[in-house]
Each structure stands twice: as C-alpha cells, then as structure tokens.
Amino acid sequence: MKEVNGVNGVNGVHVDVGELLSRMTLREKVGQLNQRLFGWDCVARRRGGFELTDAFHAEVERWGGLGALYGLFRADAWSGRSWKDGIRPEERAEVAALVTDAVRSGSRHGVPPLVVEEAPHGHQALGSTLFPVNLNAGASWDPGLLAECARAVAAELRAGGVHLALVSALDLLRDPRWGRAEECFGEDPLLAAELTRALVEGMQGVGRSALATGGVGVVLKHFAAQGEGVGGRNGQSAVLGPRDLHELHLPAAEAGTRAGAVGVMAAYNDIDGVPCCANPELLTGLLRDAWGFDGLVMADGKAVDRLAAMTGSLREAARTALLAGVDLSLWDEAYTLLEEAAEDDPRTAEAIDRACGAVLRVKSVLGLLEADPVRPAVERVHPEAAPVRTAAELSGRLARRSLVLLENRTRTLPLALDAVREIAVIGPNAASATALLGDYVPPLLPEAERSVLDAVRDRLGDRVRVRHVPDDGREFEAATASADLVLAVLGGTSHRHYGDGFADNGAALRTRATCGEGVDLADLRLPGGQDALLRRARAATGAPLVAVVVAGRPHVLTEVLALADATLWAGYPGPYGADAVLDVLLGEAEPEGRLPMTLPADPGAVPVRYNDRRPADGVYVDAPRPVLRAFGYGQGYRTSRVTGLLAHAGEGSAAADRIVVTVELENESARPLPEVVQVYAHRTGGPAWPRVRELVAFRRVVLPPGTVTPVTFALTAERLFSGTREGRHGCTTLFAGELDVRINHHPWDTYDDTV
Incomplete structure (x- = not known):
C-alpha cells in the first residue's frame, strides 16, 4: 500500500489505483471523500426483506458511487434502532450485500463503499458480543488477551460485511472529569501503546495479514491529545507543549500506525489553538511523512463543518481540512463543496487526488476493488490444536482479569459463607445490567441482561437468603442490620435511554447517565449521595460490608474505602461482568487487575497523575495527600x-x-x-x-x-x-x-x- 500506482490486493491481484484514479471525474473523486449518511437511515425493513431508501439512492446518484457508509448496523438510543426495527445478526450479510451491490451498480467503475461501524469494545449492533470497556482492558495489563478479544470482534464484524471498525485507543486519561475516560486504556503512554498495538494486530493480523482471512481494518481514534482537554471538558483545547505531546499522547498513535492500522480519526480538540482536523503538521508532517502512515485519515463527526467558525465558511473549512490531510469526512456538508473549491484552485484539486487515492488504496488492501470481491476465509483448526475460545468466553475472561481489589481489611474477601444466612444487596447499580456495559453499546435482549443481583441470586440463592434492599425504602436500616453480609454495588452508568437527548454527533445532551460522551463532571464524588448511603449502611450493621464500584471514570472513593471492609473496582466489565465480580468475591478467581489510572482522594485536587513532573503531595493545605490509590495498584488474595x-x-x-x-x-x-x-x-x-x-x-x-x-x-x-x-x-x-x-x-x- 505504499505506492499510489500499483497496489497488491489481498489475493495478490495487482490493482492499479493510479489508473483507476485517472478515469474518475472530479465529482466521483469528491464522492469518495464524503461519508455523509447515517447508515441506519439508508435501509428500511419491508415485509419479506429490506429496501434502500430514497436518501441512499440520491446520494449514490449524486456522486456516481459512495466512498463510505457509517453505522449501517448501529443500534442504540441515538440511532433509534432497537430489536423492534433494527438489523438482526442473521440479516447483516444480506443488508451489506444489498448496499454494496447498489453502490457498485451506481459507480461507472464498480467501486463499492467502505462499510464503517463503531466497535470500541464490541460491535455496536444488535446481537454482537460486547466486551469490557478500554479502561478495564487497561486494568488487565494484558496485551495478549486484548489481541484475542480484538480478533473475535473482527471476526463478527467481517462476517456481517463490515470493512472498517472505529476503535477508541489513542486517548489518555489525563483528567477524570472527562466523560470519555472509559474509552481510554489509562493514563500511561507505554501501557496505552502496547494495548493499541495488540488491538491493531488482533483485528488486522500482524502486518495486516488477517485482512484477507476475516479481519477488519482499524480506524484508531482520536488523534491527538483529546484526553488533555482543559478541565476535562469534551473536545476542548489541549494546552500542552510539544514535549508533553510527543512523550504522552503520541506513543499509542505511533505504535498503532506502525502496527499497520489502515485508518486514523482526527480528534475534535485543538492543540495550541490549531484543530486536529486542520493541522498539517500533525496529519501530514508527523503522521504521513515522519511515521510513513499509508492509510486514510477520517475526521470525527461534523468536525469539518465546525471549522467554519474558524475559517469563515464551509467551503474554506473543507479546503483547510483537506490540505491538512483529512481524506474522509464524517456527516459533514463541507466536503460536498470540494468540487466547487477545486475548480479555481489547482492545489485543492491535487489534494483531492491524494485523498481519493488514500481511500481507494484502503479499499484495495481490503480486496474491494477486485472484480470478484474477496470473501473472508474460514480458518480451519487442527483437531489436536488448543480449543479456540468463544467471544463470550473471552469477554468474561477479560472482565475477571480487569477487576481491581482496592481494600481488603481483616481479609474480608474472599467471602466465607458458612456463617452467612442473609445477604442484603444495596446500591444504585445492584439490579442494573446496563450499568455494567459502558457507552457505545446496543440494547441487549432481556434474557441477556444480567446484574450483580441476578448473579448473587442465581448462584447463592439456594444457600442463603438474598434481599435486594431499596436505597430509599423505609426498611433500609432494619434490613441491613439483620443481614450477615451487606453487598453495596455503587458507581455510575453510561447507559443511554431511548428518551434521552443527543447532539448532532451523538453525544449526550439530556441524559440520566453519569458518564460517557457528553457527560463531563465537575464533582467526582459518587453521584446521587452514595457516600451518605454507605454511611447509613455502616451505621446500621456490624456485619461485613463489601463495596463493588461500577464506574467508567476514577471517582473519589475516599469514604467508600474508609467505610467498607473490602472494596472491588469493577469498571464497566461488560455483559459477563456480574459473574466475574462474583467469581472474585467468592475466591473462585484471583483479583488480578491493577489500576491503569490514579485514584484521587479529593475532588478538588484533580487532575493528579503518577507521571506528572512534580508530586501533588503536600501542596494543598486542605488535601495534603491527594492520591488515594496509585497507578499500578492492586491487592491480591495472595502476594x-x-x-x-x-x-x-x-x-x-x-x-x-x-x-x-x-x-x-x-x-x-x-x-x-x-x-x-x-x-x-x-x-x-x-x-x-x-x-x-x-x-x-x-x-x-x-x-x-x-x-x-x-x-x-x-x-x-x-x-x-x-x-x-x-x-x-x-x-x-x-x-x-x-x-x-x-x-x-x-x-x-x-x-x-x-x-
């Protein structure tokens, strides 16, 4: 994929991208750079099957083809798609073929679209296997296991006709107030780099080898320094110098691109005032020239249009992003004006050729430009080989490996149930299955939803009495006082409800969620008065009190650790996380996780990072010890x-x-x-x-x-x-x-x- 003229397809077939480019009109080239449609609006369910919408046909006709199509299978509150009207797993291949064939037919050159989907921790589509979020993967400190999980996700994606997966990997957790903390591998650049490399090689194979046999291309997001937003505010300016940029925020991106990632997404934020999607030094000078990146650069959703506030017009916004190095837009109107901009500007016309070549080369490496498109090969496993873990098994294994034991006074854990007759289960996340999942997830079928309370009832209900005690009920004190064990499932949630409000890029506007995109917090104490709830429980009982913290960010857990006899940080461990939590509480699994971030001791002391240049201890008169648990911390039952x-x-x-x-x-x-x-x-x-x-x-x-x-x-x-x-x-x-x-x-x- 290094040369524009002459690209080896995945079957070794020589595809001359330069020659194809020379036969395309300016409008066709610009069409390859536009990714304007929401995929879920392009297909309608009809009795007996599916049909393509007028909006889809109009876009294909307008450009003589289609560069890429985002979110064809996306199902969530923003898209509005659910099990009632969304595309089911067994229907994906049919729908992908319907779309692909229509685009091929609408193109004079038979060029199909890139089918692009969100897959930050599993495909955001109905029936897909979901995995723990990135912050949990960071807590596992296990690149090998993450690579296995990524391979399983890629297999599901490619089987459904998906070509590119949008995967969070490049953001560092530099401020826990940021709602997207859960999408980070943690606060350390080396840990993030190793996990990013594993992710790319898991999805694409080493040296892109799996792209011919069931892998998918990875688009790494977000480039760069989005985790450095001022005050933890999403998309805000990253105020940092070139040294910190290179030492902290670029190692993961360099590791991922050198591992062969075929795509990179430019972030919303600016660095020293220059937006990432308008930064030629970042997207061209560093990414392409210095690192030798040969894939495509995608803008984040609506990011190019937002440049108009800087450039003065949408046309100039498109030209600025294109010349900086953005190949493919996302939902923007600005890139539709590139044809007009190129008519009187040879430099813009030349940049269109470069960008179109990048898009076509990615299509070629995925085998999409061949007359007979490549179908993923089914990997044959020798009968005597070690059994291949299913995606569900891998998700559960990663969940168990990510759990971090923060406190275990008097060896409360693992639980000894011999003297336990009654367990009181309390806390806002006790009965919530969705709280375990994180952001960017589809709705689960009711039978697939499993909360910590469900796991406790199913596995312990025949041995002890399990009582779910409402937090605001009158019987709270009496119920916790009578219990021999109190299990408090605390924390937050990134779950989006179908009645929530959303911005034009899908970020939350009006939501009950306490974490996730669009949910930045000024106060890092547990939401909803949970510290007070735990004080009530502690005052009511002398029995062991165990806290499980389900959260997508580092909350201030100072009171939790002081009040509970044992505290387990669970992050967002995914759909198999409830049983993983119980495995650790019962001693059926070791607590193996280690913190990928620093836990603050006081909400006013953030941000505190272990790799800052000066320690925070002894600085704040009212919080002399602002670190509660250090990066890398984690207890075990044995040491x-x-x-x-x-x-x-x-x-x-x-x-x-x-x-x-x-x-x-x-x-x-x-x-x-x-x-x-x-x-x-x-x-x-x-x-x-x-x-x-x-x-x-x-x-x-x-x-x-x-x-x-x-x-x-x-x-x-x-x-x-x-x-x-x-x-x-x-x-x-x-x-x-x-x-x-x-x-x-x-x-x-x-x-x-x-x-």
Whole structure:
C-alpha cells in the first residue's frame, strides 16, 4: 500500500489505483471523500426483506458511487434502532450485500463503499458480543488477551460485511472529569501503546495479514491529545507543549500506525489553538511523512463543518481540512463543496487526488476493488490444536482479569459463607445490567441482561437468603442490620435511554447517565449521595460490608474505602461482568487487575497523575495527600515479593544501547500466582524537568509456587535515560516493588548490578 500506482490486493491481484484514479471525474473523486449518511437511515425493513431508501439512492446518484457508509448496523438510543426495527445478526450479510451491490451498480467503475461501524469494545449492533470497556482492558495489563478479544470482534464484524471498525485507543486519561475516560486504556503512554498495538494486530493480523482471512481494518481514534482537554471538558483545547505531546499522547498513535492500522480519526480538540482536523503538521508532517502512515485519515463527526467558525465558511473549512490531510469526512456538508473549491484552485484539486487515492488504496488492501470481491476465509483448526475460545468466553475472561481489589481489611474477601444466612444487596447499580456495559453499546435482549443481583441470586440463592434492599425504602436500616453480609454495588452508568437527548454527533445532551460522551463532571464524588448511603449502611450493621464500584471514570472513593471492609473496582466489565465480580468475591478467581489510572482522594485536587513532573503531595493545605490509590495498584488474595532488581549492559555489538533489567519475584504460596511485573524509572540528566516516575516495562506472568522467578526485560537506553538524543549523560533510578537501583549512562559505561 505504499505506492499510489500499483497496489497488491489481498489475493495478490495487482490493482492499479493510479489508473483507476485517472478515469474518475472530479465529482466521483469528491464522492469518495464524503461519508455523509447515517447508515441506519439508508435501509428500511419491508415485509419479506429490506429496501434502500430514497436518501441512499440520491446520494449514490449524486456522486456516481459512495466512498463510505457509517453505522449501517448501529443500534442504540441515538440511532433509534432497537430489536423492534433494527438489523438482526442473521440479516447483516444480506443488508451489506444489498448496499454494496447498489453502490457498485451506481459507480461507472464498480467501486463499492467502505462499510464503517463503531466497535470500541464490541460491535455496536444488535446481537454482537460486547466486551469490557478500554479502561478495564487497561486494568488487565494484558496485551495478549486484548489481541484475542480484538480478533473475535473482527471476526463478527467481517462476517456481517463490515470493512472498517472505529476503535477508541489513542486517548489518555489525563483528567477524570472527562466523560470519555472509559474509552481510554489509562493514563500511561507505554501501557496505552502496547494495548493499541495488540488491538491493531488482533483485528488486522500482524502486518495486516488477517485482512484477507476475516479481519477488519482499524480506524484508531482520536488523534491527538483529546484526553488533555482543559478541565476535562469534551473536545476542548489541549494546552500542552510539544514535549508533553510527543512523550504522552503520541506513543499509542505511533505504535498503532506502525502496527499497520489502515485508518486514523482526527480528534475534535485543538492543540495550541490549531484543530486536529486542520493541522498539517500533525496529519501530514508527523503522521504521513515522519511515521510513513499509508492509510486514510477520517475526521470525527461534523468536525469539518465546525471549522467554519474558524475559517469563515464551509467551503474554506473543507479546503483547510483537506490540505491538512483529512481524506474522509464524517456527516459533514463541507466536503460536498470540494468540487466547487477545486475548480479555481489547482492545489485543492491535487489534494483531492491524494485523498481519493488514500481511500481507494484502503479499499484495495481490503480486496474491494477486485472484480470478484474477496470473501473472508474460514480458518480451519487442527483437531489436536488448543480449543479456540468463544467471544463470550473471552469477554468474561477479560472482565475477571480487569477487576481491581482496592481494600481488603481483616481479609474480608474472599467471602466465607458458612456463617452467612442473609445477604442484603444495596446500591444504585445492584439490579442494573446496563450499568455494567459502558457507552457505545446496543440494547441487549432481556434474557441477556444480567446484574450483580441476578448473579448473587442465581448462584447463592439456594444457600442463603438474598434481599435486594431499596436505597430509599423505609426498611433500609432494619434490613441491613439483620443481614450477615451487606453487598453495596455503587458507581455510575453510561447507559443511554431511548428518551434521552443527543447532539448532532451523538453525544449526550439530556441524559440520566453519569458518564460517557457528553457527560463531563465537575464533582467526582459518587453521584446521587452514595457516600451518605454507605454511611447509613455502616451505621446500621456490624456485619461485613463489601463495596463493588461500577464506574467508567476514577471517582473519589475516599469514604467508600474508609467505610467498607473490602472494596472491588469493577469498571464497566461488560455483559459477563456480574459473574466475574462474583467469581472474585467468592475466591473462585484471583483479583488480578491493577489500576491503569490514579485514584484521587479529593475532588478538588484533580487532575493528579503518577507521571506528572512534580508530586501533588503536600501542596494543598486542605488535601495534603491527594492520591488515594496509585497507578499500578492492586491487592491480591495472595502476594508476591520482589526480592531482587538487577541491571547490566546487554551483550554484543548493541551493548551500549541495550540494558538488561531483571526483576526477581518470590511466590511463597503453594499455588501458581498471577502477577503483573511493573518497572518504573525516575530519569534525570535530560533537557527537561524529570517526571516523578515513568513506567518503562511491564509483563503479566504466572509465578510457580514456592520459588523465586526472574523476569527479564531488554530495554533501550532511549527508554531508560533522558537526553540520549542530545548526547547527554543520564542517571536513572529504577523501581520494582520496594526495591530500587541507580544506573548511569555513558556510551562507554557498564551498568550497576546491585540494589
């Protein structure tokens, strides 16, 4: 896909994109750059099948084809599609073929559309397998498992005729007030980069190899620094310098594009006043020229039209975005004016050719430009091979692996039920199945909805009495007082109701949700007086009180941890999350998750990040310790101990640029122990003020029982030391567990190998 003229299709067929481009009219080229329609409005259900709407036919006729079609299968409150009128799983292939054939027939060159769908944690379509949100994936610290989950999502998408998946991956959780915190892998650039790479390779295959055998192309969003919006306000300015931009917000994007992602979505926000979708230094100078990106750049929904407030007109907005490097618009009117803009501007005409070439090359690599379109191959599995996990099994496994034990006083967990006769289940999320799902999800069938209360009743109801106690009921105190165990399911929800209001890009306007796109919060305490609810429960009972926090952002949990005997952070663990929570509470699974973000201790102290350049401790007179739980934190029912931390120069010709770091961990228990090895650095000697700590390496391992296990990382000098590019001498302190080691960097140095 590197050259405009001559692209190898997925079957090795030579597709000459340059020649195809030369035969297209200006209007046809501009049509390839427009993605204006809401897909759910393009198909109508009729008795005996489906038919295409007049709006769809008019758009195809207008442009002599169609570049892309968004949200054909989307079902949610914004689209209005549900199980009553939406496209069911068994109907997707039929509808995709109907649309594709119509576009091919309407194109003089037989060019089909890209079918584009939202898939941030599973396809946003009826009957699709949903997965835990990105924040949960971050809490798993498991790129390998995420790659398996992404592969399963891709298989479902491609089987339904989808070509491109829009997937959140590039945003960092820099401010917990931001409603889209759940879409982030966390606050650390290395963790986000590794998970983004895994996501791309899972969906597309290593080196895009799976695009020929059932994978889908990935469009990574949002590029760039959207998580840095002032005050945690969605789409607001990112006020940061080039150093923080490159060190924090670009590693995930670079990892994803170098892994072969075929698309990138330009974000809403501006950086130093320049909107991302109008930023040639970002979209062309960095993305294409420096990183060698050869895919397409898509604008976020209505983003190009919004540039008119800066440029003065929609026509100039379109020209500005196009020249910056945006290939494909999303729901905009501005790009319809490109034909007019190109008539008296050769530079715009040249940019249209470039952008159209990018769209056509992506279609080619997906096999869509061949006379006989590629059908996904069915992968044959050898009978003796390890069983392939189903998508549902993978979703449940990721949910279990993402749960973080924040507090466990007097070893309240795992629960011992021998003396328990009655459990009181309280809290606003106790009976809610939708609260477990997160944003960007379709409606579930009633039989697929499962709350924590459902799981407790089904699995424990024959052994103990399970009472769901209404939070505002008169019997609350009496019921909690009589219980032998109180389970409080707290937190928030990103669930959108069909009566909610929405902006023109689908963000919430009037909603009961407390998180998600369009739901930024100024107050990070648990909503709805939940701290007071927990105080009531604590005052009423001396029995064990266990809190489960279902949330898509880092709330202030200071009172929760103080009042509850044990607290489990569940995030949004998905449709199989209720049973995952119960597995951990009962000790049928270990609490393996580790925080991918910092938990604040006070709502007025945010944002606090572990990798800031100066610590926040001791700064606020009224909140001297603003961090409640640190990035990377997570308790287990059993613990490992770091007994050694060593660093020495690598061997061979690259020894001067390679440092081998070994962490020795002891598992004193009699069973294998899952653990996340984390290595941090404090790097001095560079040209900028050092960060307090930076994650430089991590790995999920299983420690054999009763042994000390060495875990080795081979790290570059550039990762471990500041100022290597400037030729500076550096000094770094490495941390693992309670141990640290100090190492120095000179081109001729060896490294200290003692703690």
